[in-house]
Amino acid sequence: xxxxxxxxDSVLSHIRSILDTVTDPEIPALTINEMGILRGVEIKxxxxxxxxxxxxxxxxxxxxxxxxxxxxxxEHNYPSTxxxxxxxxxxxxxxxxxxxxxxxxxxxxxxxxKTSLLDDSQGDPHVTVIVACPICCSFNTKLVSHFGSTACxxxxxxxxxxxxxxxxxxx
Amino acid sequence: xxxxxxxxxNDLYAYTLRQADNxxxxxxxxxxxxxxxxxxxxxxxxxxxxxxLIGQARSLYQYSASLFDRPVDENDLAFLRDxxxxxxxxxxxxxNGDFADTxxxxxxxxxxxxxxxxQLTASNxxxxxxxxxxxxxxxxxxxxxxxxxxxxxxxxxxxxxRRMQDAITAVWPFIAEMFIADELDQRMLEIDVGVDLRALxxxxxxxxxxxLANATLSKPIDVKAIVGGRQGQHTEHLDDLLLEMQALPRxxxxxQW
Numbered sequence: 034x035x036x037x038x039x040x041x042d043s044v045l046s047h048i049r050s051i052l053d054t055v056t057d058p059e060i061p062a063l064t065i066n067e068m069g070i071l072r073g074v075e076i077k078x079x080x081x082x083x084x085x086x087x088x089x090x091x092x093x094x095x096x097x098x099x100x101x102x103x104x105x106x107x108e109h110n111y112p113s114t115x116x117x118x119x120x121x122x123x124x125x126x127x128x129x130x131x132x133x134x135x136x137x138x139x140x141x142x143x144x145x146x147k148t149s150l151l152d153d154s155q156g157d158p159h160v161t162v163i164v165a166c167p168i169c170c171s172f173n174t175k176l177v178s179h180f181g182s183t184a185c186x187x188x189x190x191x192x193x194x195x196x197x198x199x200x201x202x203x204x
Numbered sequence: 205x206x207x208x209x210x211x212x213x214n215d216l217y218a219y220t221l222r223q224a225d226n227x228x229x230x231x232x233x234x235x236x237x238x239x240x241x242x243x244x245x246x247x248x249x250x251x252x253x254x255x256x257l258i259g260q261a262r263s264l265y266q267y268s269a270s271l272f273d274r275p276v277d278e279n280d281l282a283f284l285r286d287x288x289x290x291x292x293x294x295x296x297x298x299x300n301g302d303f304a305d306t307x308x309x310x311x312x313x314x315x316x317x318x319x320x321x322x323q324l325t326a327s328n329x330x331x332x333x334x335x336x337x338x339x340x341x342x343x344x345x346x347x348x349x350x351x352x353x354x355x356x357x358x359x360x361x362x363x364x365x366r367r368m369q370d371a372i373t374a375v376w377p378f379i380a381e382m383f384i385a386d387e388l389d390q391r392m393l394e395i396d397v398g399v400d401l402r403a404l405x406x407x408x409x410x411x412x413x414x415x416l417a418n419a420t421l422s423k424p425i426d427v428k429a430i431v432g433g434r435q436g437q438h439t440e441h442l443d444d445l446l447l448e449m450q451a452l453p454r455x456x457x458x459x460q461w
Contacts, residue, residue: 090338091259120263121334123341178245179349180252184342188245204341 062140069128166191224264225292231257283453308371358419380429
């Protein structure tokens, strides 16, 4: 669809549908939109401006995501793309929809609880939430390490099915 | 004459650089644990905290660089400054020692860093506030992790208790510096850009005292403070750290991957 089409809404929705194919390289089950990383799409002159936000300050996936966005839009005849990185408002796992969380679970990652549930435990670092095993749904699970395979996950094990699994930390 | 509401560019540069230097130096220390952790999970844990810190440092260096009076970038600031130009706290440059030493340094810093960031989220400077709002979420997980280890090692075996106590004693001379506000801190506080360091002290002390008691550890008393990091007067350990960290960019200037 030509970028200078008079029907801006349909151009934007076309671009958004293309961006729905861009996934988080570390969590390929979810698109950047479902993750809440994609914050906005605009047309400025002949360019597409895509605004994204990092999950964690040091998330190494953000450069890959930037490249993927530019590449996929170029393949669909949007040759000029600017990817803008914003820090505010800070990314939160609460931006993931229920459907996205269910996809995470099916992928084998326990989805994050709502951050509001953490308020009571902030003062005491030894209080943690109960996390259901994403494989057998047992609540008989234990925290192995606060840090898992990536910055955004902690590492758990299920005491019933014995499988180790990642829990997406609420943030 | 009314109080100026905006900081000078130089002040904002120097203030932002201090926070960046803390994150960068501590990150480098933590990453020295890669493949040397007491267990695989801890290797991953410490380097993940390092990853958060380098992300925070990059945001802060990028902002500092934008305020500098000639064109520089984040890499120039991290890799081309000499030790006396660094303004990090002495605490974060202290060597890793054994695992207890690393945890003592980490916990004492985390317990300061979290309330520091909480205050900074209310800064009049919107960029600093945004970086703080992002970092504060990460810092909550850091303090959760390091405090768990202080408790576990302090209230653990005879050996782990002794080592954790020795480690707490060893870092204590570097604690006072975290709460000393110099003229720059004072100026930034007066215009609601910076953090009130003195106000952090009582909360830090009560939180740390409670954890130490819980971990059956004693709080060192009558310790002579060692200060100077913000003014570029560092312990010899920063020289070694920078020598390693800056070796590649300095030996191959302007290289590209």
